[in-house]
Amino acid sequence: MMKFNVADMTCGHCVSMITQAILQLQDTAKVTVDLTSHTVMVEADLSAEEITDAIKDAGYMATVVKTSCCNPANTCHV
Numbered sequence: 876m877m878k879f880n881v882a883d884m885t886c887g888h889c890v891s892m893i894t895q896a897i898l899q900l901q902d903t904a905k906v907t908v909d910l911t912s913h914t915v916m917v918e919a920d921l922s923a924e925e926i927t928d929a930i931k932d933a934g935y936m937a938t939v940v941k942t943s944c945c946n947p948a949n950t951c952h953v
Contacts, residue, residue, distance in 0.1 A: 877923050878940040879915045881930060886910075889935065896933035897926060914940065 881893065890908045897906050897917055904919035915937065917926055923939045930937040 876916055876918045877926065879917070879923075879926065879930065879937040880913055880940050881915055881935050881937045882913050883935055884908075884910065884913050884915075892933045893930055893935060896929040897921075900925060900929050 881889075884890065884893065887910075890910060893915060894906045894908065897904050897915075897919070901919045901921055904917055904921065907916040908914070909916075915930070919926070927937045927939065
C-alpha cells in the first residue's frame with residue numbers, strides 16, 4: 876500500500892479525477908481517498924512514480940508519504 880499527499884485536492888470532483896487517473900493505469904487498483912487529510916492510498920502493481928505522474932496528469936500535485944516501519948517502535952525489521 877502506498878500513500879500520497881495531494882494538498883490541492885479539495886472536493887469530490889478532485890477525488891473522482893484522481894481515482895479515475897489511477898484506475899486508467901490499472902483497473903484493478905484499490906484507491907482509498909481521505910479528502911479531510913488530503914491523502915490517497917493505493918494498492919496496485921504500479922510504482923510510486925507512475926501513480927504520482929498519473930495524478931499530475933489529472934492536474935494535481937502528489938507527494939509520496941514515506942512510512943518508517945510497520946509499528947511505532949520501528950522494531951519490525953530488527
